[in-house]
Amino acid sequence: NAGVTQTPKFQVLKTGQSMTLQCAQDMNHEYMSWYRQDPGMGLRLIHYSVGAGITDQGEVPNGYNVSRSTTEDFPLRLLSAAPSQTSVYFCASSYSGLGLVQFFGPGTRLTVL
Amino acid sequence: SQQGEEDPQALSIQEGENATMNCSYKTSINNLQWYRQNSGRGLVHLILIRSNEREKHSGRLRVTLDTSKKSSSLLITASRAADTASYFCATDAGSGGSNYKLTFGKGTLLTVNP
Numbered sequence: 001n002a003g004v005t006q007t008p009k010f011q012v013l014k015t016g017q018s019m020t021l022q023c024a025q026d027m028n029h030e031y032m033s034w035y036r037q038d039p040g041m042g043l044r045l046i047h048y049s050v051g052a053g054i055t056d057q058g059e060v061p062n063g064y065n066v067s068r069s070t071t072e073d074f075p076l077r078l079l080s081a082a083p084s085q086t087s088v089y090f091c092a093s094s095y096s097g098l099g100l101v102q103f104f105g106p107g108t109r110l111t112v113l
Numbered sequence: 114s115q116q117g118e119e120d121p122q123a124l125s126i127q128e129g130e131n132a133t134m135n136c137s138y139k140t141s142i143n144n145l146q147w148y149r150q151n152s153g154r155g156l157v158h159l160i161l162i163r164s165n166e167r168e169k170h171s172g173r174l175r176v177t178l179d180t181s182k183k184s185s186s187l188l189i190t191a192s193r194a195a196d197t198a199s200y201f202c203a204t205d206a207g208s209g210g211s212n213y214k215l216t217f218g219k220g221t222l223l224t225v226n227p
C-alpha cells in the first residue's frame with residue numbers, strides 16, 4: 001500500500017493563479033481531510049469529507065474548494081492564490097473504526113509570491 | 114480556534130533522559146491522540162487514549178488523561194536522538210459536536226541531544 005500520496009511536493013505560484021493539490025489514498029478510508037500548517041500555528045483544518053460526494057468546511061475554508069467524487073481522491077483547489085496561502089498542506093485519511101486516527105501524506109509546500 | 118494546547122513549546126534534553134509534554138483542551142472529548150512530526154515530514158500517529166481511560170502505554174511512551182482537568186501528558190522514557198521531533202496532541206469534538214474532525218494543538222518541539 002502506498003498509503004496517502006500528495007502531489008506536487010513543492011509549488012510556487014503567483015498571486016491570482018489557481019491550482020489543484022492532489023491527494024489520494026489506497027486504504028479505502030471513508031474520511032479524508034486537508035490541513036494547513038503554518039509556523040507557530042499547528043495544523044488547521046481546511047475541509048474534510050466523510051465519504052464520496054460529501055464534504056464540509058473546517059476551521060479555515062476561505063479561498064479553497066474541495067470535491068470528493070471517489071473514495072480514493074480528495075483534491076484541494078486554490079481558486080485565486082494569495083500570499084496568505086503560503087503554507088505546508090497536508091492531506092490525511094482515516095476511518096471510523098480507528099477512532100479518527102489520521103494517516104498523513106508527506107505534504108505539499110506552497111509558496112505564493 | 115485551537116482545542117489542544119501543548120506545553121512547553123520547546124524542550125531540550127540529553128539522550129537517556131525522560132521527556133514530558135503536556136496538553137490542555139477546552140471542551141469534552143471522546144478521545145485524545147498524540148502525533149509526532151519529524152522535520153519536513155507528515156505527522157505520524159503515536160497513541161490514542163479514550164475519555165474513559167486514565168493511562169496508556171506503548172513501548173517507551175506513556176500517556177495519561179485527566180478529564181476533570183481537561184489535560185493529558187505524554188512521557189517518553191529513555192529518550193534517543195531519533196526522538197527529536199515535534200509532538201502534537203489532537204482532540205475530537207466530543208458530545209454535541211461533529212466527531213468527524215480533529216483539532217490539533219500547536220505542538221512541542223523536542224530536541225534530544227546525543
